[in-house]
Amino acid sequence: MVKDQEFLETKASYCLGLAKKLGATDSSVVVKNSVSETVNFRNKKLDEANRSDDLGISITTYIGKKKSSISSSNLLNDNLNILIEKCIETTKNTPEDEFNSLPDRDLFAKEVKDLNIYDETHIENNQKIYYLKKLEAAASNDKKIVNTESSFTQNKSNFVLANSEGFCDGYKTSSFTASSVTVAKDEESMERDYEYSSKCFLKDLDDADELGKIAANQTIRKLSPKKIGSEKIAIIFDKRIAKGVLNTFASAISSSAISRGTSFLKDKVNKKIFSDKINVFDKPDMLKGLGSRNFDSEGVKTDTLKLVDQGILKHYLIDTYNGKKLNLKSNGRCGGTSNLYFENGNISFKDLLNSNSKSLYITETIGHGSNIVTGDYSVGATGFLIENGEFKYPINEITIAGNFKDMFQNITLANDLEFKYATNSPTMLIEGMVVAGK
């Protein structure tokens, strides 16, 4: 069982008390417990069962404008005494930084809503095994599937965030995740693909049968890929790749990148950075949302932000430190975004496929090719050639490249948004990118 609020709060207040006694002018502490149980299957047989129980504490102490932090997995008071003493010593020896401080008092979250992100249900390993058997049977139905690996994880977490300004709160969260990775083979090639479902509530998890079938189909259709020539071509990003564009956008508008001057979106607030119809939201209070939260990692309240309105950038993602540096108030985004998404576009998936006589539909990218300083983008890719709205044949060993500044201005979105991850996008068309192949 995951540790209760009382245990975590007792540890937190012990640390705050000790830090104060040892000379800290301010301090904050996070105590977390996370218990997860995973069962893995491979080729319809049990492969691995894994239970993990992680307890962790991190403490930041301030002496005036000096700051330092420690973290540990050992919560025995003996150990905490030694560490907090060390933390205070280090704080004293660390140079001052005028922007170091806890958040302004009036910004702390006052009410903690029930966001419906904790499910009491406990799924025993034998029930996980039942689900995985069903999943793997569906995944390995076709003879072309030569290997299946599937996994079911239940995670329950609890945390408390407390600081010397009197903020002390936390809550439990849960997740149930099932995934299936399949390998398919024919005379010419061997390919891998996957399907995945993650939900706060067990009863919302995708059907095992369905998940297995999708994984297998997505893998089989990749067999016998071809390589195409280098050209300028319209790219369609499958939803699971399109969300990556949003993640890059989020890194580029984080207040740390902006205050350091290392983002291609610096000084772009109130400027048009996307095509006209694009709206981007970050909505923390979505019920059952995978990124939902009541406050950020400093305790600052988080309201819904319309980050992009009709293509115009409206907000950066601001934490206390960088906010002070930029002379802006924290908007509760220390630790990043919550439920980040592009609003639906107004054409169907089918119309999107038809919008060019020839395009590339990308289902997977590899490599870390996003540069947020310059906006340059270049990654390896796998996908399908689309002609006249039809999937023609699979493509691999190509790269796609462009610059986000141009790419953002050339986005068209379909109307098929769903909330499968914490960051979500409808299927996305980007014109004018370069494919390198043969």
Added chain:
Amino acid sequence: MSNFFEKSDVSRKEAESIISDTLQKCDDGELYLENSKSESILLDDNKIKNSSYNSDLGFGFRAISDEVVAYSHSNEISKNSLKQSSENLKSTLKSVKGTYNHEIPKSNKKYYDNINPIEQKSLNEKIKILNDVNDYLRSKGDKVKQVTANFLGEQKSVEIIRSGGETLSDVRPLVRFNVSVMVEKDGRKETGVYGVGGRQSYDSYLKDENWKSVCDEALRIASVNLESKPAPAGEMKVVLGPGWPAILIHEAVGHGLEGDFNRKKTSAFHNLMGQKVASEGVTIIDDGTIDNRRGSLTIDDEGTPTEKTVLIENGILKNFMQDRLNARLMKTRSTGSGRRENYRHIVLPRMRNTMMLSGKQTQEEMIKAVDKGIFAVSFGGGQVDITSGKFVFNCTEAYEIVNGKIGSPIKGATLIGDGPSILKEVSMVGNDMMMDPGIGTCGKAGQGVPVGVAQPSILINKMTVGGTKL
């Protein structure tokens, strides 16, 4: 050396008896104990942004029966918690009838000293160097707009207790010093990154103001990139410089030669043992035994002494890298490649220092042999799809080659190739093998472990360059 049972309510004897009782009919397994201390000190934007210290303690208890692995970990080294883990493992492996394999090779060799690098240099000295780095780089002219520098230090003590009480232990130091600099000219911004590190004290890398050479290299890369033009798109010849570009070897063939993917037959290499997978003259080894290197280990995380494993010899595939589980199932022996990020994770076969050995040609000859292509000197990271064999890596410093001569620098681009065939496209192997500077971390199944790479300059006949210029 940590005494894991000193402050615990469970004695070593009691722990041993729980271990033996849990593993008696299993094929393999152990209790892995770990105590790590790490620090991070970061200078950024003219200030010390962060000074933090982490202390982590925990155990991972593993039981293996045939192919099935049961694993349980906890932060609490206590009788209660060990017993709970034991129950957990037993309930997963309901009816076991194996014979525990007690055999584990022994060695007295050590590849690094038992030191705690964090304590060997005071906080004030470290802060002074970071401030000196900042001042030094910012004195190099107005174009320097941002400087980030950091120290990462760690000491990890591990102990492996096997059924019957056999105990193996290791204390592993690890440090890293990194510098990143952003320059700006005419509104254009570029970054250069460089670092050094390994399993020694900070001073082994930074003595005699050696940090200046780290700064100079980061600044040089950033400055080169300020002048870069868009990279070409399409298939062409590629010359790779020596050292760090060997992450090509790591991605293209390294991962595909790890035992687990080959036992499961999901690697593009699984049916190529004994066959020609690379050009003649190409020899690749994975070596855990080089003194003080980032990827070196005295023993792996299962207690097996590491070794120098020949993977590809003169073009022929010779060995996979194995941990105990995959070795047993493939009826071979562990190569001392069983590694884990920490006690929270299960052991997987992983690389240590992966190296392509020197050949006879010079880099000059390679450049001369290229009409149109690129010369790649420095890289960011890479990634591979084990099953299709396709891999990528990102250039951070590269030049075009025109008619046998090095031309203008080109923008960072991704290069993509096919693992099983790329080494057959190697047409020249240089005589200038070099190790990387000691900064690599390899990710697999969500676990990061420190690794090294090395290679001489090589000429590859054909690779796809992912630029924007058609």
